[in-house]
Amino acid sequence: MQINDQVIKHSSTSPALTTPKEKVLQVVINPTDRFSSLGNVTLYLSGCDVYQEYPPGEMHKIDKLVGTMSTDLYLTPDKSYPPGVTNLTIEDGFSDATAVIEFNHDTSKKQVTITIKSFTGAGKLCDIRDFPYLDKYYPNAICIAL
Numbered sequence: 001m002q003i004n005d006q007v008i009k010h011s012s013t014s015p016a017l018t019t020p021k022e023k024v025l026q027v028v029i030n031p032t033d034r035f036s037s038l039g040n041v042t043l044y045l046s047g048c049d050v051y052q053e054y055p056p057g058e059m060h061k062i063d064k065l066v067g068t069m070s071t072d073l074y075l076t077p078d079k080s081y082p083p084g085v086t087n088l089t090i091e092d093g094f095s096d097a098t099a100v101i102e103f104n105h106d107t108s109k110k111q112v113t114i115t116i117k118s119f120t121g122a123g124k125l126c127d128i129r130d131f132p133y134l135d136k137y138y139p140n141a142i143c144i145a146l
Contacts, residue, residue: 024128026115027140031080031105035114036071036141038131042093043144047100048086051077064093071138081105081112090144097121099144114140 029035034053037043043065051059053072059079075081075088081103088101098120104113119126130139 026113027128028111028113029140031107031110031112033112034071034079034139035073036069036138037065037073037090038069038129038138038141038143039065039092040068041095042066044091044093045088046091047089048075048082048103050075050088051079053079069133069136069138069141071136071141075103083107087117090142092121092144095121097126097144099126099142101142114142116142119144 045063045065050062051074052062052070053059053074059074059077061077075086083105086103086105088103090099090101091097098118100117100119102113102115102117104115105111106113114128116126116128126142126144129141129143130137131141132138
C-alpha cells in the first residue's frame, strides 16, 4: 500500500492491516496474492483477461463484476499475473466512471505493483484498500464508483 507517497509492501502471510482512510493509489503484492473489487454497480472489465476463483478450486474468465464485492481475482488462470505491465480498464454500469489499473509484475523482484493510473467520471472515489465484511476478507480491493 502507499501512504504519504511511500510504497509499503506487505505479505499475504502477515496479519491483515486496515488501509488508511486517505486515498491509496498503489499497493505492492506477491505474484500469488489475489485482488478484489468493491463497487455499487456492475463493473465491466476490458484490456486484459481477468479470472476469478469461484467456487474454490475452479477458475473462470470473467468480463464483468456483478454486485458490490468480489474477491479471488487474478490476471492469469494459474492464480498469478503476466510478466511486465498489464492494463485493466474498469467501467461502471451507471455513471460512466472509468478507471485504468496498471499491474506491473516484476519477475526479478517477485512482486506485482497495482497502481490506479487514471480515473474519470462522476464517481467520487477510486482507491485500493483491504476490508473485512462479515466472515470474508477482501484484500487489495479496487474501489470504484461509490
